[in-house]
Amino acid sequence: MKHKVVIVEDNIPLSEGFAEIINQTSDFEVVAIYDNCEDAIKNLRKDGAKTFLMDIDLPGINGVEGTKQIKKVFPNANIIMVTVFENSDVVFDALCAGASGYLTKNLKSEELIDALKECVSGGAPMSIKIAKMVVGSFQKKPSKIELSNREKDVLMQLSEGNSYDSIADNLFISKNTIKFHLKNIYIKLQVNSNIEAVQKANKENLL
Amino acid sequence: MKHKVVIVEDNIPLSEGFAEIINQTSDFEVVAIYDNCEDAIKNLRKDGAKTFLMDIDLPGINGVEGTKQIKKVFPNANIIMVTVFENSDVVFDALCAGASGYLTKNLKSEELIDALKECVSGGAPMSIKIAKMVVGSFQKKPSKIELSNREKDVLMQLSEGNSYDSIADNLFISKNTIKFHLKNIYIKLQVNSNIEAVQKANKENLL
DNA sequence: AAAAAACCTACCCTTTTGGGTAGGTTTTTT
DNA sequence: AAAAAACCTACCCAAAAGGGTAGGTTTTTT
Numbered sequence: 001m002k003h004k005v006v007i008v009e010d011n012i013p014l015s016e017g018f019a020e021i022i023n024q025t026s027d028f029e030v031v032a033i034y035d036n037c038e039d040a041i042k043n044l045r046k047d048g049a050k051t052f053l054m055d056i057d058l059p060g061i062n063g064v065e066g067t068k069q070i071k072k073v074f075p076n077a078n079i080i081m082v083t084v085f086e087n088s089d090v091v092f093d094a095l096c097a098g099a100s101g102y103l104t105k106n107l108k109s110e111e112l113i114d115a116l117k118e119c120v121s122g123g124a125p126m127s128i129k130i131a132k133m134v135v136g137s138f139q140k141k142p143s144k145i146e147l148s149n150r151e152k153d154v155l156m157q158l159s160e161g162n163s164y165d166s167i168a169d170n171l172f173i174s175k176n177t178i179k180f181h182l183k184n185i186y187i188k189l190q191v192n193s194n195i196e197a198v199q200k201a202n203k204e205n206l207l
Numbered sequence: 208m209k210h211k212v213v214i215v216e217d218n219i220p221l222s223e224g225f226a227e228i229i230n231q232t233s234d235f236e237v238v239a240i241y242d243n244c245e246d247a248i249k250n251l252r253k254d255g256a257k258t259f260l261m262d263i264d265l266p267g268i269n270g271v272e273g274t275k276q277i278k279k280v281f282p283n284a285n286i287i288m289v290t291v292f293e294n295s296d297v298v299f300d301a302l303c304a305g306a307s308g309y310l311t312k313n314l315k316s317e318e319l320i321d322a323l324k325e326c327v328s329g330g331a332p333m334s335i336k337i338a339k340m341v342v343g344s345f346q347k348k349p350s351k352i353e354l355s356n357r358e359k360d361v362l363m364q365l366s367e368g369n370s371y372d373s374i375a376d377n378l379f380i381s382k383n384t385i386k387f388h389l390k391n392i393y394i395k396l397q398v399n400s401n402i403e404a405v406q407k408a409n410k411e412n413l414l
Numbered sequence: 415a416a417a418a419a420a421c422c423t424a425c426c427c428t429t430t431t432g433g434g435t436a437g438g439t440t441t442t443t444t
Numbered sequence: 445a446a447a448a449a450a451c452c453t454a455c456c457c458a459a460a461a462g463g464g465t466a467g468g469t470t471t472t473t474t
Binding site: 098134 | 299302303305306307308325328329330331332333335336338339341342343345346347365366367368370398400401402403405406409
Binding site: 415416417418419420421422423424425426427428429430431432433434435436437438439440441442443444 | 445446447448449450451452453454455456457458459460461462463464465466467468469470471472473474
């Protein structure tokens, strides 16, 4: 049986073009085309598709929010975002929302088909630029802030939720020393509370 | 001019196979083959390659550590990890270390060439399974812990480094109310300090 | 050898948090 | 209509954290 595909895209000619390409394959068939998320969500169960081509920039509920809602009903749905935007925030929002893939609209027929095939076989089709962005997001740039080893020890303990007393016990030094280090840490990190220090340490990859 | 490629792989037949494939192309040439990272790092400047095929599981310095060191000397180096392992921790370690791509050893000739091309044009070649893992890592599973809306408000403010006083001001409620909500949050999250609460909220994606 | 940086400790005092009880209103669920 | 949940406020007290000064030793750099 063919894999059912639903297209959600407000550019009608584009969605019809996609549908034509998809319907020419032996593995996939388009069961519905919507120009908005609301309708797609309304007919989720009726359509019974597991694979979605979803535009990001839609009137009303946008693609990211729509992805979340579809995933809530069908956690196993494969949702490929198709968009002109390669804005990083939107990309990561979409991935966090549960999108399986991320393609740009200027894609060729074969790319679309390949993406669908990859998707249903458990993959994550991405355009080259998106893949680079995603991989790049793991590469933490080293921070310019320099903490001494001991300061890192203290901050690490703090980030694990230890009180000053516990930290003192764990590092075999007095609580006063902990406070001393923390004071210096706060100055270096330009913060003035333990939470801010921990948050900043996480953000800047100091530990 | 051809792109210079260095291969670091302790399986000699395999590395020679890779080299043969690469040297048949018009765009790439293998300038050195090493069976360990130490030698590759020693000859970095002499070889002058920008593209690396790097095995993960190497004697001595492993591929992840080697990647870090190469990246320290040549931040723009393209390093493709080639491995039999698809263990998630190793994959993410490699990406964090600065790897541009991640392929499995059972790859076809064309896949290798495609990966190299994609790499030098700023992409991030990944096998299907790896791409899925990477994308999957963004998809935070919803937590079973349920905070009320107000509790989320308070916790979010707290995580931004605000004191109880500031939170009270920002939410237009009294400091006592803040403390009241925090107490309940601590119970729900099974913690007993603000830092732990914030850490747990981050970990469990509660905000 | 001198200087600097990192590390450690002990005070001081103020402010902030944590944890408890006790009461209330509003909104949602049953 | 009753019950439950969420929300708000006020008090109390003890514990923890923030911020300052002042002294010291050890290790590293110059």
